[in-house]
Amino acid sequence: RKEVEQDPGPFNVPEGxxxxxxxxxxxxxxxxxxxYRQDCRKEPKLLMSVYSSGNEDGRFTAQLxxxxxxxxxxxxxxxxSDSATYLCxxxxxxxxxxxxxxxxxxLVSP
Amino acid sequence: DTGVxxxxxxxxxxxxxxxxxxCDPISEHNRLYWYRQTLGxxxxxxxxxxxxxxxxxxxxxxxxxxxxxxxxxxxTLEIQRTEQGDSAMYLCASSSIKGGxxxxxxxxxxxxxxx
Numbered sequence: 159r160k161e162v163e164q165d166p167g168p169f170n171v172p173e174g175x176x177x178x179x180x181x182x183x184x185x186x187x188x189x190x191x192x193x194y195r196q197d198c199r200k201e202p203k204l205l206m207s208v209y210s211s212g213n214e215d216g217r218f219t220a221q222l223x224x225x226x227x228x229x230x231x232x233x234x235x236x237x238x239s240d241s242a243t244y245l246c247x248x249x250x251x252x253x254x255x256x257x258x259x260x261x262x263x264x265l266v267s268p
Numbered sequence: 269d270t271g272v273x274x275x276x277x278x279x280x281x282x283x284x285x286x287x288x289x290x291c292d293p294i295s296e297h298n299r300l301y302w303y304r305q306t307l308g309x310x311x312x313x314x315x316x317x318x319x320x321x322x323x324x325x326x327x328x329x330x331x332x333x334x335x336x337x338x339x340x341x342x343x344t345l346e347i348q349r350t351e352q353g354d355s356a357m358y359l360c361a362s363s364s365i366k367g368g369x370x371x372x373x374x375x376x377x378x379x380x381x382x383x
Binding site: 258 | 313377
């Protein structure tokens with residue numbers, strides 16, 4: 159089983175739609191979780207951290223389910239500018255590094 | 269610009285040549301990471317420094333790869349005897365040990381093409 163798994167997509171949605179991505183991780187002792195966004199041929203940038211209680215930032219909501227070892231990202235009222243690859247990132251216990259999933263591609267169309 | 273800076277942005281080299289990339293992290297960050305990313309994949313961890321100490325290395329990092337961070341500031345990644353399979357985007361990131369979360373800030377990357 160891969161350390162961090164994501165559905166690569168692409169997810170094709172119209173503007174205004176709500177879309178959700180899930181990500182599973184293999185190590186139950188993982189401590190920190192993040193969603194990064196990567197535009198085509200650009201570097202990854204932090205979108206939001208994921209907290210145990212769930213957290214929201216504008217149209218974006220992130221949730222963590224430790225029992226099932228997955229995190230989710232919900233995007234409401236999708237904008238064209240949300241088109242990007244969304245990378246699920248996990249900090250494995252005992253390591254200072256971040257482990258990335260392959261990313262989920264989102265395409266928002268007019 | 270106070271972000272992570274990488275040079276060069278692009279490098280084309282012939283198979284068998286050596287290449288060196290440079291990364292200048294955000295000045296107050298003591299952690300520095302190198303990642304490699306190929307098309308359709310997420311970034312894959314290569315190595316990690318805390319200050320000048322190289323604390324972690326991936327199994328992906330063959331003996332042709334070496335990284336240094338001599339004064340705990342900038343870092344270099346050298347690939348010797350390049351192979352076509354080394355073609356990828358090489359990303360550098362930095363973070364601070366302060367604070368709870370390990371938010372890593374990435375540079376724009378060096379795109380290596382081995383021909």
